[in-house]
Amino acid sequence: MVAEKVFTQLRRGTLEYCVLALLQGEERYGFDLVKELGEIDGMVTTEGTIYPLLARLRREGMVETSWRESESGPPRRYYRSTAEGGQALADFTADWERFRTSVDGILRRGNEGRRK
Template identity: 40%
Template sequence: MNISEWITQVRRGILEYCILLLVSDNPRYGYEIAAILQQWEPLAVTEGTLYPLLRRLLKEKYITSTWQESSSGPPRKYYYLTEDGKNLLKQMDHEWNHLIQGVMEIRQFKGEKT
């Protein structure tokens, strides 16, 4: 596996987690989600990545959507967490914290003599 393949694998799960985080407090529309993720280059997504992921999350009932009128253009589709989405995000938060803690402990351990 080369670094590009590794990055692709890591990003898949992290992007889903970040999208759920972004819609957990405020409903957001697709372009807005993409614009926020653009602020962090490793998380930047294209429409070809974002919208299939949103469709999958809708199909799995982790998010729901509604159309709302926009004062600056056509109506926008806003995404919200469902109860299942809130439960999934809570589980992801728990697992993410354990994962980060484990990685940090390994980083410290690698320098220790056994």
């Protein structure tokens, strides 16, 4: 589909915080996150995206991890958000709302508008 390319660009910068949001008050592992995001419109992604992203979040102290055995299959690395991660998410949410409002405003002007 053509629209996929658009979403690839839109995800930039937001995907990171969407993952952080999914890790609030809930532990998850990478492979699980890929499947979870795959069910959300416009958020389809792959392991090649998620693992580097999680590594970055870990480096920055946004998430903590712990290995745990699976009942069926290889062991999993579980991620959970730190307090710092929760704060970063809250900050981003405020920025996102400002940005979203701006974009909505400009698009409205362009699509219906056509003034003067």
